[in-house]
Amino acid sequence: MQFLEDSHGCAGWSGEMAGRIRAFDWSRTELGKLDSWSKSLNSAVQMMLASPLPMVMLWGRSGYMIYNDAYSKFAGGRHPYLLGSPVELGWPEVAEFNRHVVDTCLAGGTLSYRNKELVLLRAGVPEEVWMDLYYSPVSDDLGYPAGVMAMVVETTERVISERRRQAAEDAYRADNERVRLALNAGALLGSFVWDIKANLLSGDERFVRTFSYPPGQDLANLSQEVADARIHPDDRNWVQERVKLSVDTGEPYNVEYRIQRPDGSYLWVLASGCCEFNEQGEAFRFPGVLIDIHERKIAEESLLRFTRNLEQRVANEVEARLTAEEQLRQSQKLEAIGGLTGGVAHDFNNLLQVIAGNLHLLARHEPDNANVQRRVAASIAAVERGAKLSSQLLAFARRQPLSPAVFTLRQIFDGLAELLQRALGETLQVHMSAPKAPWQVFVDRNQLENAILNLAINARDAMHGEGTINLCTENITLDREFCTGKGIVAGDYVRVSIADSGVGMAPQVLAQAFEPFFTTKADGQGTGLGLSMVFGFVKQSGGHIEIASEVGQGTRVQMYFPRTLRLAASDAPNPNVEQRGGHERILVVEDNEAVRVSVVELLRDEGYEILTATHADAAMQILLEGAQVDLIFTDVVMPGLIKSPELAAWAKVQEPPVAVLFTSGHTRDIISRNHQLSPDTHLLSKPYSPEALTQMIRTVLKG
Structure with missing residues (x-):
């Protein structure tokens, strides 16, 4: 076609990205086929491709991305997938910022930012970056703004370098302030300057006296051998290494060493200085001062000798x-x-x-x-x-998602009393005790109840169903000595003890009690995961667990949970959550086809209108194209560029916000921190029943 032979057409494009742009199927976007592009669009692309600076064009209201070779390097692992993608889909973590850019420039405005700080995902990890950004509208053939031309110059290294330079200046000022304080305190033992080019050492009268130079010594030409001879033999190599390091790298010079006095004793000094460099980067001058630190060092050595004798x-x-x-x-x-x-x-x-x-x-x-x-x-x-x-395996490995809450152990005991008696049988008695003013803990209540029930059943089996189990809780303050090596810090704790008078355990059995799949029960009577699960839960909750047992004397298990000063959530009962379905529209995001098919059928049976996506990339595309949904029901672990937390973050900032319910067989800490869910994160663990699914959906939709 004649149009493509025009000097403003794609025939004039060059570079790797020019080939990719020609090969891309633009008919899937609002731009249409390449041979139908306007002259203004072709000209803008040609100018962009010829630029050595990273440039990207965002065309249309969706901001379809066209970019040059320099920008492809900036895009990193997102290239070449960004080409032809809407900008909000390509950069979801800064979607709101880019939407503002497109809206402003399509209205005829321009934007520029100097060292703009953004957080971008690079290799899946959030990273702080700084950039110079320049945005201007690109007109169509009729002169109306139709796109945005963006110039992106990353300045991260420059910003970090400037901050380091400022930190070095601050350190230099701090050194000067230390010298000033030393002068005011009378602790200065002299100053010196080493002319590196001429290899000349000069100093003031205090410096000469400190190093015991001969009387009448020329202050402008001091012998370095005399100074070196006065340094303690054990310190000389260290001093020389630090001087060389400062000359080679510019690192501040701060060295503590000993100088011999005329009477043969040694004086501890601190030598502080820095190497100065000329415009060519060559070391030429090394000024510094000596400060008396003898009393401090003597006190430190006395303390060290004292502690070494303990x-x-x-x-x-x-x-x-x-x-x-x-x-x-x-x-x-x-x-x-x-x-x-x-x-x-x-x-x-x-x-x-x-x-x-x-x-x-x-x-x-x-x-x-x-x-x-x-x-x-x-x-x-x-x-x-x-x-x-x-679930037990995940509990032992400390990888189960927890939902901690604030409560006291007295509340736990009140709720468990009847359940324990039913589970343990009438021939076994349970004695419970708790302090009158129990401290609060911040722990997953369901998991703690399961742990206590598990330990009580173990005690029942050890006593062959007859006897008494003592279940008590205490407020206790642990000292540093007790906490050493246990992975906890000294402070206030709540101790929960379960004691029985059963057969007890031999030392070799006790040593393996917490190991997974270890059990002394007969085949078919236990998995060996009970104590392992309790161990993992307590450790994941920031606590500690101990077990003491002797053959014929019974067993005592003690769990320690940190005391919390958080305020407990309101205990007001919530209205009964309707468990049947509704009429809302739900977007189901699940990469496993068999799971997706079954859950869609379950939800449609309940009356919901269903949209489906095989991963978060497809889900985001559906949403950005204008699909309105009341809830996103998404798997946590899925393939694709966009991750489930980013999809949820996008949903949270919509107006009104879109509810999100996660589901997973194992979250891998993608939506949790140390496997603890935040209060506004809803998770339905697989496998789940239709009743659990519908109840959770109604709970999330009702907010």
Whole structure:
């Protein structure tokens, strides 16, 4: 076509990005096919491609991105996927900022920013960057603004360099202030200047006296050998190394060493200075001062000699090291199991969800078939046992998402009393005690109740169903000595104790009590994960757990949880949440096809209108194209450029905000911090039942 042969057409484009732009299918965007582009658009692209600076054009209200070779390097791993993408989809973490840019420039305005600070995701990690940004409108052939031309110059290195320079200046001023204070305090022992080019040392009269130079010494030409000879032999190499380091790198010179006095004794001094460089970057001058620190060093040495004579300190250090090594081994074991468990749990729980979802659908479709209902019930019970096993593994590995709340152990005991008695049987008594003014803890209440119930059942089995279990809680202050090597700090704690008078454990059994899959019960009577789960939960909650036992004397388990001063949430009862479905529109985002199909059918049975997406990239595209939804029900771990937390962050800033419900077999800490969910994050763990799904959806939609 004649138009493409025009000097303003794509025939004049050059570079790698020119080829990519020609090869891209633009008919999928508002720009239309390449041969239909306007002369103004072609000219703007040609100018942009010829620029050595990073430039990107955002065309139309959606801001479809066209950029040059320099910008492709700035885009990093997002290139070449940014080409032809709406800017809000390509850079979701700064979507609001880019929307303001497009709206302003399409209205005819311009924008510029100097060292603009932004947080961008690079390799999936948030990173602070600084940039010079310049935005101006690009007109169409009729002269109306149709796009935005952006020039992007990253200044991160320059900003960081400037901050370092400022820090160096601050340090230099601090050194000067220290010298001034030393002068005022009379602690200055002299000043010196080393002319590096001429290799001449000069100093004042105090400096000459400090180093015991001969009388009548020329202050402008001091012998360096005399000064070196007065430095303690053990300190000379150290002093020379620090001088060389300062000359080579410009690092401030601060060295403590000893100088021999005329009577043969030694004086501790601090030499402080810096190397100065000329315009060519060559070291030429090294000024400094000497400050008397003798009294301080003598006091430090006396204290050191005193502490070195304390045998108890040595014993404590040895014990702490052995404990730390054991904790390291335990931590490495936990991390190894946790990494394996996380991956297995995610896939395993997805499989369980597919099975559970289809079983529930089968039960709904065959309500009058007794055989079907009986077999479905047995299968669902097996699914629940599998889910419990997965949950126990995650608990031991400290990878279960927690929902902590503020409460006292007296509240826990009041709620557990009846349940414990039913679970333990009438032939076993439970004695509970708590202080009159119990301290509060910030812990996941459901997990704590499960831990207490688990320990009580272990105690029942150890006593063969007869006897008394003592369950008590105490306010206790732990000192530093007790906390050493236990992974907790000294302070106020709430101690929960469960004691029995059962058969007890031998030392070799006690040493393995917390290890996963270790059990002394007969085959089929235990998984060996009970104590492991309790151990992982307590550690993940910032606490500590101990177990003491002797054969024939019973067992006592003690859990320590940090006291909290947080205010408890309101205990006002919430109105009953409607558990049936509704008419709202839900966007289901799930990469596992089998899970997605079953959950969509469950939700449609409840009356919801459903949209689906296989990953967050597709979901964001649907939403940016104008789809209105009341709730986003999204898996946590999915492939794609956009991650589920970014999708949720986008939903939160809409007007009105879009509700988000996460689901996962294992979150991998993507939506949690140290596996603790924030109060505004809703998670439905896989596998889940239709009732749990509908109840959670109604809860989230009602806010």
